[in-house]
Amino acid sequence: QVQLVESGGGLVQAGGSLRLSCAASGRTFRTYAMGWFRQAPGKEREFVAAITWSGGTLYYADSVQGRFTISGDNAKNTVYLQMNSLKPEDTAVYYCNAGPRVLTGPGGMDYWGKGTLVTVSS
Numbered sequence: 001q002v003q004l005v006e007s008g009g010g011l012v013q014a015g016g017s018l019r020l021s022c023a024a025s026g027r028t029f030r031t032y033a034m035g036w037f038r039q040a041p042g043k044e045r046e047f048v049a050a051i052t053w054s055g056g057t058l059y060y061a062d063s064v065q066g067r068f069t070i071s072g073d074n075a076k077n078t079v080y081l082q083m084n085s086l087k088p089e090d091t092a093v094y095y096c097n098a099g100p101r102v103l104t105g106p107g108g109m110d111y112w113g114k115g116t117l118v119t120v121s122s
Contacts, residue, residue, distance in 0.1 A: 002026045002111040004096040009116030016120070017084045022096030022113060024077040030110070031098035034072060034079040035059070037108055038092035038118075047104040048094070051079060059102055064090075086120045093117050 008020040024031050035050025049070040050059040058070055067086075072079040083090065094116055099109025 002028060002030055002098060004098055004111055004113035006094065006096045006113045006116040009094060009118045011119045011121065012086055014086060014088055014120055014122050016086050017082070018086065018118060020081040020083070020094055020096075020116060020118075022079045022081075024079075024096075024098055024111075028077045030100055031077065032100045033102040033109060034096065034098040035070065035102065035109070036079075036081050036094055037097050037106075038090075038094045039115075040089075040092040043092075045095070045106045045108070047106075047108070049081060050097075050102045050104070052102060057102075059104065061104075083118070086118075088120045088122045091118060091120045 003025045006022045033052045036048040039045040051070050069082040096113035097108045098111045103109050
C-alpha cells in the first residue's frame with residue numbers, strides 16, 4: 001500500500017499564497033504520478049494538478065493554470081502545490097492523489113491522502 005500525508009493547509013486572505021506538501025510512503029514504486037484534487041462544500045471533487053516522475057510532465061486544471069504550480073522531489077517522494085493569487089472559490093479540502101498514471105476524472109488515481117483544508121477569505 002501507499003500512504004499519503006498532506007500538510008500546509010490553512011486560512012489565507014484573497015490574493016495570498018499557500019504551499020501544500022504531500023509525502024508518500026510505503027510501496028512508492030506504484031506512484032508514477034502524483035497530484036492534487038480538491039472538493040468544495042456541496043461540489044464534486046475536481047482535479048487540480050498532477051506531475052509524473054518520469055519526464056516531469058505537468059498537468060493543470062484550467063481554473064488554476066497560471067496561479068498554482070506543482071513540483072516534486074522524487075528522492076523524498078514528496079509533491080508540492082504552490083498556490084498564489086488565491087481566490088475565495090479556491091476554498092476546499094485539498095487531497096493528495098497518487099497512482100501508476102495520471103487520471104484527472106473525479107475518481108482520480110489509486111491512492112488518496114486524508115485531505116487538508118484551505119480556506120480563502122474575501
